[in-house]
Amino acid sequence: MNHEETLKPALIRRLVRYCHYIQARHAIECARTISSVEIASYTDVDESQVRKDLSAIKVSGTPRIGYQTPEVIHAIHHELGFEHDLLAVIVGAGHLGSALARYRGFEHYGLRVVAIFDTAPEKVNTVVAELVVEPIERLGRVIGETGVKTAILTVSPDAAEDIAHRLARAGIKAIWNFVPARFKAPDGVFIRHQHLSTGLAELAYFLKKAPDN
Amino acid sequence: MNHEETLKPALIRRLVRYCHYIQARHAIECARTISSVEIASYTDVDESQVRKDLSAIKVSGTPRIGYQTPEVIHAIHHELGFEHDLLAVIVGAGHLGSALARYRGFEHYGLRVVAIFDTAPEKVNTVVAELVVEPIERLGRVIGETGVKTAILTVSPDAAEDIAHRLARAGIKAIWNFVPARFKAPDGVFIRHQHLSTGLAELAYFLKKAPDN
DNA sequence: TAGATTGTTAATCGATTAACAATC
DNA sequence: TAGATTGTTAATCGATTAACAATC
Structure with missing residues (x-):
């Protein structure tokens, strides 16, 4: 059991933002991947921050490609506990x-x-x-x-x-x-x-x- | 016209908190004065911060006494624009x-x-x-x-x-x-x-x- | 390969807290 | 007067941003 850090409220809020945006993008354009720059520009968060935040919930991307949208959405849902009733x-x-x-x-x-x-x-x-x-x-x-x-x-x-x-x-x-x-x-x-x-x-x-x- | 700074969102949020708390105190106990320490302890804000915030909206208190509750409430309402429809x-x-x-x-x-x-x-x-x-x-x-x-x-x-x-x-x-x-x-x-x-x-x-x- | 994007470390910036002289 | 509390400056802390090597 390696420490299991608690996510800070500010981070939780940013994750919810990312989720809203990525879900919208995924639904409308069926975008399968998304870069930190795109997420950043739409959510008013710095792009380094986005990468740091995703890394904090153990989502990794691929250089030149970006992040897999379904994976990001799932990870955020899982991490925040949206899966439970x-x-x-x-x-x-x-x-x-x-x-x-x-x-x-x-x-x-x-x-x-x-x-x-x-x-x-x-x-x-x-x-x-x-x-x-x-x-x-x-x-x-x-x-x-x-x-x-x-x-x-x-x-x-x-x-x-x-x-x-x-x-x-x-x-x-x-x-x-x-x-x-x-x-x-x-x-x-x-x-x-x-x-x-x-x-x-x-x-x-x-x-x-x-x-x- | 001396600069007229714009209040930051975080400050606005704290002011609203102070106002909620002071109004409650004022209503229930008819407290005519209140110290930064009291406000701080109830609003989860540092006491220096409270003094700084009140000073930012030009409310001053009296050493040993504290701040006048009606004055604080009025100043916050005025500063945030609650007086306008x-x-x-x-x-x-x-x-x-x-x-x-x-x-x-x-x-x-x-x-x-x-x-x-x-x-x-x-x-x-x-x-x-x-x-x-x-x-x-x-x-x-x-x-x-x-x-x-x-x-x-x-x-x-x-x-x-x-x-x-x-x-x-x-x-x-x-x-x-x-x-x-x-x-x-x-x-x-x-x-x-x-x-x-x-x-x-x-x-x-x-x-x-x-x-x- | 070349070049775009990640992941992370270091640098900066701002916000929070501590301290204390001024004051009633 | 003595002592509690303000108002403000200085010190600390954390969060944000910049930078860049690693990598696909």
Whole structure:
């Protein structure tokens, strides 16, 4: 066992980019090989970086030819764990939570939503994406029975931290947080904050700076 | 006019974090002042960095006391342009596009969706968040008439690049791209990629690596 | 063979952290 | 006053880019 390094988040993000681009190229032009220069120019990454990144996940290319596209795609999928099924519960059946439950775009990455919860009595027992919304009190039982390790958090900002801890106690190991709030992660739980407001802030700032507003 | 530097994306992201945290603290505990150490510990940023960042947006604190919470919040809002209204159109009335149209969480940042478009005839003329879905052909006219500068992109991956160029021709200056595809930005247009699959990739990788899966 | 592209090492650059004098 | 905290400069660290020998 030779060290098995952990990929850094920045590297993971670049790999996802490469994958998006190469899959598009592969689908449209049936390109069987691709060079680091091509990948670099489309993904806004330096070409040396691309070669380094691919070498980090043990993909090698051929001088004068480039990399085999199917091999690159497969290696990235394998390395990032897209091959495994990723079962998840959603907590918060508001607009965002319901949309994520219905969204088909994540199936490709193995995500499958198995339950959805909400505190509001008027939401409970409604149906979202073929799932009956359950009361938050059933959280522990459902997670225990299904063995789900991942939760998608789309509750209100003031409830987020409390719910995160309930999730941790119920056995959740990873939280994908869409709530615009930042809180300390419960011990042993990985939190990936997905604050859409950050993207919005960058847009707002650009528009404020743009000469012609 | 003394240089007027442009804030870097990383700084913008940190400012948004500070803001989330300070607003929460301000709301819950009515804390009137806050030190760089407190902000740092909650936002996972070094305390020197916090001081540097606040100084970059011309907020100053008082030794032994800290920073005035309302002043910090206001300065961040002002600097990032949250005070202006941000009118936007949404292109793609699928699950994600509709959810973003209905989502109330962005009002706080000044975002207002004024129109929503789709190519599918069965979507056109349906109502989403009090807006009638319009055919994509009306894009140019609506953007021209309203003077909207921002578009939220939630179409299918293979349509994304083409639509981005149509948006640019119609006068859009900033695109918030939720489509899991990366493409070259049309000249003079700012694209903020918001690839949710990147977050998902990080979760998948964590779970793959976690000892107990 | 000639030449394009990989893989990797070295050089540069920028971002993060540490340190500390100034200050309330 | 004493001591905590700011504001900023200097030191460190890591990430990015450049360069080039190896290679097909």
